[in-house]
Amino acid sequence: MKLLRIDSSARKQSVSRRLTTEFVDAWKKRNPEGVVIERDLTATPLPLVNDGWVAAAHTGAAQRTEEHKQALALSDELIAELTEADVIVMGVPMYNFAIPANLKAWIDQIVRMGVTFAYGATGPKGLLPSKKVFVLTSRGGAYEPGSMTEKFDFQAPYLKHILGFIGITDVTFIHAENQSKETATASLAAAAKQIQQAATL
Numbered sequence: 001m002k003l004l005r006i007d008s009s010a011r012k013q014s015v016s017r018r019l020t021t022e023f024v025d026a027w028k029k030r031n032p033e034g035v036v037i038e039r040d041l042t043a044t045p046l047p048l049v050n051d052g053w054v055a056a057a058h059t060g061a062a063q064r065t066e067e068h069k070q071a072l073a074l075s076d077e078l079i080a081e082l083t084e085a086d087v088i089v090m091g092v093p094m095y096n097f098a099i100p101a102n103l104k105a106w107i108d109q110i111v112r113m114g115v116t117f118a119y120g121a122t123g124p125k126g127l128l129p130s131k132k133v134f135v136l137t138s139r140g141g142a143y144e145p146g147s148m149t150e151k152f153d154f155q156a157p158y159l160k161h162i163l164g165f166i167g168i169t170d171v172t173f174i175h176a177e178n179q180s181k182e183t184a185t186a187s188l189a190a191a192a193k194q195i196q197q198a199a200t201l
Contacts (some may be wrong), residue, residue, distance in 0.1 A: 001031045139179060
């Protein structure tokens, strides 16, 4: 069993990193022989997609030059990590109602035509096998379905959509909400309890 841990918080002592650590610890107790792959998007910043990347991605594998291959080398590495993992846990703080820029950079590297998705007669099709993904979020407020603030959540809906677009549909969200309010401790404790249950399934 392989677990891919992805952290995207700018802060080393963040709530989302605390949650991913708790998840990994619980998962390792259940899977002592398991392997954990760590991808810290702050420690190893990813380059943004540029003209050279796009040209390489839209060139057939047989026609790619060495320059093309170099442009896609990191993308290939990230896709391999994702493909080989049985379980993925993502620590995602909410920044300005959405995801951190470094996580968006990671997504842009792993969403590739002909590799992780394709278009056919019936429309887009994800090419990655579905696997368990746990998205652990930290948020200053609360965005429950049906609430007045639900429309401000550009974090969870986007992640659910883009992961499903590449074929990963088994996605569980665990939110530590209201982290800027006096109810932060209770919300964090509730999230930790959910994590202990989820990591041992």
